[in-house]
Amino acid sequence: MALAFSSSSSSIAFSSSNPRQEQGVQVTSSNLQFSDGCFPAPASLSLSRKRSQAVKALNAEPKRNDSIVPSAATVSAPDVVDNKPVDVVDIEKLGKDLENASPLEIMDKALEKYGDDIAIAFSGAEDVALIEYAHLTGRPFRVFSLDTGRLNPETYKFFDTVEKHYGIRIEYMFPDAVEVQALVRTKGLFSFYEDGHQECCRVRKVRPLRRALKGLRAWITGQRKDQSPGTRSEVPVVQVDPVFEGLDGGAGSLVKFNPVANVAGNDIWNFLRTMDVPVNSLHAQGYISIGCEPCTRSVLPGQHEREGRWWWEDAKAKECGLHKGNIKEENVNGNGAVNGNVTPAVADIFESPNIVNLSRPGIENLLKMEDRKDAWMVVAYAPWCPFCQAMEASYVELAEKLAGSGVKVAKFNADGDQKAFAQQELQLKSYPTILFFPKHSSRAVKYPSENRDVDSLLAFINALR
Template sequence: MAFASSTSISTSFSSFEQTKVSQIGLYQPLDRAHSLSTVLNVSRKRVVVKALNAEPKRSESVVVSAATVVAPEVVEKVEVEVEDYEKLAKELENASPLEIMDKALEKFGNDIAIAFSGAEDVALIEYAHLTGRPFRVFSLDTGRLNPETYKLFDAVEKQYGIHIEYMFPDAVEVQDLVRTKGLFSFYEDGHQECCRVRKVRPLRRALKGLRAWVTGQRKDQSPGTRSEIPVVQVDPVFEGLEGGPGSLVKWNPVANVQGTDIWKFLRTMNVPVNSLHAQGYISIGCEPCTRPVLPGQHEREGRWWWEDATAKECGLHKGNIKEENVNGNGTGAVKANGEATVTDIFNSQHVVSLSRQGIENLIKLEDRKETWLVVLYAPWCQFCQAMEGSYMELAEKLAGTGVKVAKFQADGDQKAYAQKELQLGSFPTILFYPKHSSRAVKYPSEKRDVESLLAFVNALR
């Protein structure tokens, strides 16, 4: 007995049988040879992204034919509509967030949803509302959000008349993590494990039911990891409804918008915002891992502040993180082929660039004749980049005062040395070397504005 390869043949076969009966007046079973030569073409359409090498899929389900009837074999033809998202990203590069949002909702309908974190992502919801199209919103409730964030969720639902689709972590996984390592293990061994349980896995489950999602990523949020994000892309990490690499599309409508412009939009449209913003919070995550940003700090520095700058992604957008090799001779980060990817920073006539030998000579002086202020930095570090302006302004103010302002690139091959000999904990680290003293004083504050740095220098020189 032969079987049909898809349930979609049932109706076609019934019609086929009736046709044969009407033609010969009496139904007769088809012989095997005739059945093999008969092919029914069933066509359908689906959309895949360019990165997915689509092959026609055949259903595993079968329909059992009558005992005396052999069903014709079916070859299923699949028309694949391929979208070039790199090309689309270039076409939309100069489009407004509203245009990009409208295009996203138009293309994917009910198979796309907005990821809402309780911070500036409310701008995405406002843009979706302005398109006049129906839209979906989901959020990850980690169980450790600020009370103010939950209040914002409620206000947003009422403002737009929507129901946010909340995703929660697996209770057993959270229980095992807390029982094994405690409530605050991330302060000791990093945030990645906790984020994986409370955020990444719930997000993965949410995205498996979608073909596309919308995020609030901006290029200026994190120069080290988000500076190259396009307005639309094939998601490099997660899978969508159809499964497999390239099955999910990621839209970033505000990728090219400055944070200040986002806030102008929010105020103009009078939409609800998280009350934590008024307390100095900019990037808002879980309560134990988020704090206000201090003067001179980058907005992402309020997240996981106890960790090195390279770890400032929780895993939701880990496709942004690129492996970088750093040579340590002042040229910044380089690719494996030696091509420079990051330009050096703190370039000023008033800032002395110290080599390894130069910093070694400086710390060996027991009776130095000048006072030195040295920043240990990495060119790719967004927090070093954020304080570049204030540090160079400080150097200009101190010119001619007897205080030498310097920099030492302490990443790559120099990092181990800097950690052992120069008190490097994370980037940037600022050291003060007084006159007539062999001991360096480490700047204890995270305020990196000119006034704070100048007060530190004046207190010690």
């Protein structure tokens, strides 16, 4: 079957791979009815080669601002219209049933229940494991990826390798060219280094993803609990997506499967090696978590994988927005980020004779000193913060190791009335914030890592002494 679409500004043609279907269909712009501000979304959808049934468009376009002009779009025209009612799935029960299931079992159940209405989100990193699991089920499956325009060359080559290995076509989603142009012309190519990555990610990733998910009832991600202890430690294997909407629209209209949520990173790699799955060549260069080229770098041995992403920002910014629902909007978010002013009544922490308890005047004096007799290590914390509590043992041990070394270890309760001061003077954006005051420098150096074990803290101190 051939389908041609023509208008005054563009012409798009589609042809069926079935040689027996020769009848042509001509569609003109006068035949198409769109509501004001809505346009057909780009949707060249791919399947595994086992798929025999036509596919519904993945990216039903949401209403958009009239100032955004769409580029020419590819639109799939299914040969078969499926009017069967959609089964209502009890997500809470399904989650309990799959809580301890294997990734293969979770993947099989997801594909069984949602068929053409579900797709795998593929980033070009180790979540190729998801494609392998889908392939092992023997069921048809769909894969989509976000091409931000800023990916590494190695990632593009990897996309091509994966397509050939599995005999599929990845469904690429692209950012709106006009939005990208406006961002770059207004703020430059690398504005995210100065004012944070959220705006760029919103244009290049979040909005294209939102368009893609509007054509689905469920999606599959490669999130793991050990990827980011601050934001992903409670990721379930199946959930109602808390952020995005699906095909039917409205809250609760999209289901999110995380088949490898309970799998450790090492086990993922053992699986990939065992199954001889192709992987991104950047992994061999020290890259673990792979995103856009300007925002991704390799990590050193012992560093957490997310430290290679947006390394110039605080821990609370380690999500690009695709999984924003992981971040809790409470007094402390998933990374200890400061959101509110409520101070729960809890016992103080970091209690040790080797740790100096600094008052507000004490920390102010330390800030003013330009020539200190000793170097100082100071943690700005909130007693109720679970991440502060989690590092208490290692910080106490650090103080014991540094006793008499010329480095004093201290704490400053930056909660409650002191929070505004700490945010302005101590670079506080999340609890805990760890600062090192060198002996002969007036400037405090902020500890940049999420690793708060004794060895990591000592390495930081020794690098600045």
